[in-house]
Amino acid sequence: MAAGPLGTAALRLASVAAVLGAWEWAGRVPVSTAFPSFTTTMAAAWELAEDGSLGRALLVTLVPLAIGIAISAAFGIAAGIAMGLSRRAEWLGLPLFIVLQAAPLAALIPLLVLVYGAGLTAKVLTVCIMAVPVIVLNSYKAIRHAPASLVEMGHSFLGTRAQLVVKVILPAASPVIFAGLRLGVAAGFIGAVLAELLISPTGIGDLITYNQSIADYPKMFAAIAAVILFSVLVIGALERVEVAWFRPEKRDLA
Numbered sequence: 671m672a673a674g675p676l677g678t679a680a681l682r683l684a685s686v687a688a689v690l691g692a693w694e695w696a697g698r699v700p701v702s703t704a705f706p707s708f709t710t711t712m713a714a715a716w717e718l719a720e721d722g723s724l725g726r727a728l729l730v731t732l733v734p735l736a737i738g739i740a741i742s743a744a745f746g747i748a749a750g751i752a753m754g755l756s757r758r759a760e761w762l763g764l765p766l767f768i769v770l771q772a773a774p775l776a777a778l779i780p781l782l783v784l785v786y787g788a789g790l791t792a793k794v795l796t797v798c799i800m801a802v803p804v805i806v807l808n809s810y811k812a813i814r815h816a817p818a819s820l821v822e823m824g825h826s827f828l829g830t831r832a833q834l835v836v837k838v839i840l841p842a843a844s845p846v847i848f849a850g851l852r853l854g855v856a857a858g859f860i861g862a863v864l865a866e867l868l869i870s871p872t873g874i875g876d877l878i879t880y881n882q883s884i885a886d887y888p889k890m891f892a893a894i895a896a897v898i899l900f901s902v903l904v905i906g907a908l909e910r911v912e913v914a915w916f917r918p919e920k921r922d923l924a
Contacts, residue, residue: 730873738797750809800861808850
């Protein structure tokens with residue numbers, strides 16, 4: 671029997687409480703001298719928020735992330751739709767994006783630094799190489815798995831190919847395309863943090879590496895927790911948009 675909205679919320683709260691409780695216990699034992707408790711980490715986060723360094727770091731991290739996600743969304747959705755609609759585009763692009771999705775793309779970051787330097791361009795490209803394969807493949811699969819019955823109905827009404835694409839295939843594929851975009855944003859967060867840790871220490875990456883270097887582990891964990899929390903909030907907001915706009919059957923369960 672499925673749990674109602676209140677039951678689902680209670681289970682989520684219990685899950686979060688269990689994780690935070692385990693974190694507090696592990697920090698107090700301690701499992702490592704470099705592993706602070708949850709309460710100590712939150713006190714450090716409050717200090718970072720109070721002096722403004724946490725907010726400034728997040729804003730710096732958001733710049734390559736936002737640019738990279740915008741480029742990835744525009745290119746990835748367009749490429750996925752083209753591959754879904756054209757066999758030639760599929761033959762040309764599908765093997766490449768399958769390889770990119772399976773490959774350890776973090777290994778390409780030194781090459782990006784060699785070619786583009788340690789500036790914004792390399793960081794944006796890091797976000798793109800993490801996010802684009804996810805968005806492209808989900809968009810491609812969404813187009814390819816558009817309900818055949820709807821396409822046949824469009825043919826029976828003598829719809830042109832353009833009309834079928836715009837009025838039948840794209841509306842039917844839009845939920846999966848948006849879900850792919852949400853997954854791409856999640857991958858983009860990974861790329862943004864990797865770029866700041868491996869290319870040049872700025873933003874959240876700077877907070878993490880600096881506090882690690884001076885052994886201020888509560889602040890280091892506070893920076894890590896902050897970017898994780900921010901990414902969870904962004905992905906959660908996108909999921910709500912997805913449910914509200916594209917998944918009406920899930921509205922009562924959200």
